[in-house]
Amino acid sequence: MQKGMRLNDGHVAHLGLLAKKDGARRGYLSKRSADNTKWHTKWFALLQNMLFYFETDSSSRPSGLYLLEGCVCDRAPSPKPPLSAKDSLEKQHYFTVNFNHENQKTLELRTEDAKDCDEWVAAIAHASYRNLATEHEALMQKYLHLLQIVETEKTVAKQLRQQIEDGEIEIERLKAEIASLLKDHERIQASQGSAPSDDDSDIKKIKKVQSFLRGWLCRRKWKTIIQDYIRSPHADSMRKRNQVVFSMLEAEAEYVQQLHILVNNFLRPLRMAASSKKPPITHDDVSSIFLNSETIMFLHQIFYQGLKARISSWPTLVLGECCCLLLLLLLLLLLLQLQRHLPASSTAHCTPWCPWPGCPQPWQGGPLLLPVSPLTCAPSPVLQIPRYILTLHELLAHTPHEHVERNSLDYAKSKLEELSRIMHDEVSETENIRKNLAIERMIIEGCEILLDTSQTFVRQGSLIQVPMSEKGKITRGRLGSLSLRKEGERQCFLFSKHLIICTRGSGGKLHLTK
Numbered sequence: 001m002q003k004g005m006r007l008n009d010g011h012v013a014h015l016g017l018l019a020k021k022d023g024a025r026r027g028y029l030s031k032r033s034a035d036n037t038k039w040h041t042k043w044f045a046l047l048q049n050m051l052f053y054f055e056t057d058s059s060s061r062p063s064g065l066y067l068l069e070g071c072v073c074d075r076a077p078s079p080k081p082p083l084s085a086k087d088s089l090e091k092q093h094y095f096t097v098n099f100n101h102e103n104q105k106t107l108e109l110r111t112e113d114a115k116d117c118d119e120w121v122a123a124i125a126h127a128s129y130r131n132l133a134t135e136h137e138a139l140m141q142k143y144l145h146l147l148q149i150v151e152t153e154k155t156v157a158k159q160l161r162q163q164i165e166d167g168e169i170e171i172e173r174l175k176a177e178i179a180s181l182l183k184d185h186e187r188i189q190a191s192q193g194s195a196p197s198d199d200d201s202d203i204k205k206i207k208k209v210q211s212f213l214r215g216w217l218c219r220r221k222w223k224t225i226i227q228d229y230i231r232s233p234h235a236d237s238m239r240k241r242n243q244v245v246f247s248m249l250e251a252e253a254e255y256v257q258q259l260h261i262l263v264n265n266f267l268r269p270l271r272m273a274a275s276s277k278k279p280p281i282t283h284d285d286v287s288s289i290f291l292n293s294e295t296i297m298f299l300h301q302i303f304y305q306g307l308k309a310r311i312s313s314w315p316t317l318v319l320g321e322c323c324c325l326l327l328l329l330l331l332l333l334l335l336l337q338l339q340r341h342l343p344a345s346s347t348a349h350c351t352p353w354c355p356w357p358g359c360p361q362p363w364q365g366g367p368l369l370l371p372v373s374p375l376t377c378a379p380s381p382v383l384q385i386p387r388y389i390l391t392l393h394e395l396l397a398h399t400p401h402e403h404v405e406r407n408s409l410d411y412a413k414s415k416l417e418e419l420s421r422i423m424h425d426e427v428s429e430t431e432n433i434r435k436n437l438a439i440e441r442m443i444i445e446g447c448e449i450l451l452d453t454s455q456t457f458v459r460q461g462s463l464i465q466v467p468m469s470e471k472g473k474i475t476r477g478r479l480g481s482l483s484l485r486k487e488g489e490r491q492c493f494l495f496s497k498h499l500i501i502c503t504r505g506s507g508g509k510l511h512l513t514k
Contacts, residue, residue, distance in 0.1 A: 249311055452497070
């Protein structure tokens with residue numbers, strides 16, 4: 001029975017030198033011995049699907065050869081070292097090469113560098129003629145496809161050259177015909193002598209009529225082309241897109257005007273009134289009500305002016321959504337800060353707007369009298385984000401996929417939607433904290449449970465606490481009596497983690513039940 005196979009030693013040595021010179025991976029690795037007791041350091045070289053190892057990097061002949069076709073290479077966990085060698089083995093990185101052959105032992109290797117280990121694993125995993133054959137087949141298909149394209153192009157070029165040659169022949173024929181006509185015309189003029197004036201005037205009239213007819217036909221053709229385009233779906237989509245952009249400009253102008261009224265007719269007069277000797281309102285109240293309204297108006301004015309400048313040259317220039325988006329994101333971040341810190345108590349008492357005695361000039365009558373609340377002059381800043389998102393959705397719906405602004409509009413829409421989600425979460429969390437603090441201030445004894453910001457308010461309402469008998473049963477005799485309802489009425493607040501039951505005192509204050 002044959003136990004081994006002979007190889008051409010000279011051929012293997014030659015391949016070993018090629019691997020040593022031009023191998024894909026070369027370097028020192030530690031190889032476990034056959035009896036799994038020792039590790040020997042060898043110099044390895046990878047050539048295609050053959051792994052050679054030498055005693056040192058200066059050896060001229062390989063010490064061994066592994067055929068890697070169909071093998072599986074992967075990282076291996078470090079073995080449990082003895083206590084004496086724990087520090088040295090922790091710095092080693094192991095990987096194995098499993099062969100799909102019978103009676104073939106797994107090759108175990110290690111190195112001291114994790115990056116070097118990963119590179120060896122990747123190189124051995126891709127060392128297969130099967131992968132090269134697959135790539136070669138794919139490249140051959142591409143090559144054949146390109147050959148077909150080249151042949152097609154050659155055929156088309158040949159046809160074009162033939163057409164050009166035919167055209168040149170036709171041009172030469174027409175030139176000869178024109179030359180003969182010119183000679184005939186000169187001969188006719190010479191024979192007519194002194195009476196060609198009437199014929200010249202007739203020819204000029206004929207040329208003028210022909211020129212008029214050619215112009216009329218050209219204008220008619222262009223009119224037909226323009227009418228066909230106006231009735232086309234692309235032109236209808238562009239009209240709708242332009243209408244969306246101009247509507248956006250009008251809405252932004254209206255919002256800037258509302259902010260202008262809010263700042264000039266309410267904020268600044270209130271600041272002047274707060275600085276008087278007998279101020280009807282303090283500077284803190286003014287700041288808590290209006291906060292960054294002037295900054296918001298300034299940013300909206302910049303955004304509106306930039307948008308207006310772009311649209312002034314519409315549609316010869318591209319609308320710069322990307323340039324305006326940066327300003328818009330900064331604006332919306334500031335609006336998030338405004339909505340997050342806007343106190344509910346300061347805005348609630350300002351809704352029924354009534355001027356006080358001695359108020360500044362804008363509310364004492366005249367052309368600047370505004371019978372509205374300052375908070376209704378400009379819509380909520382948070383409501384502007386959905387308006388921008390809806391506008392971008394409409395623009396994308398009427399923008400072709402090959403349009404130059406398609407990518408910038410998609411990017412702006414995604415960023416605005418992400419900012420809208422962040423703002424919604426921040427506003428919901430802030431409103432929940434305000435609600436918890438308002439309930440905590442209503443309770444005379446206070447309630448430390450409500451200071452936990454992780455719980456969420458669910459609902460509140462009045463319930464009747466029914467008395468229980470000694471046996472643990474509900475007493476139904478006086479359940480419907482009015483006195484029992486008044487005595488057992490409890491104000492309940494349900495949170496995500498707790499249920500708070502309070503009794504209401506004579507002054508409307510709440511007390512925690514015992």
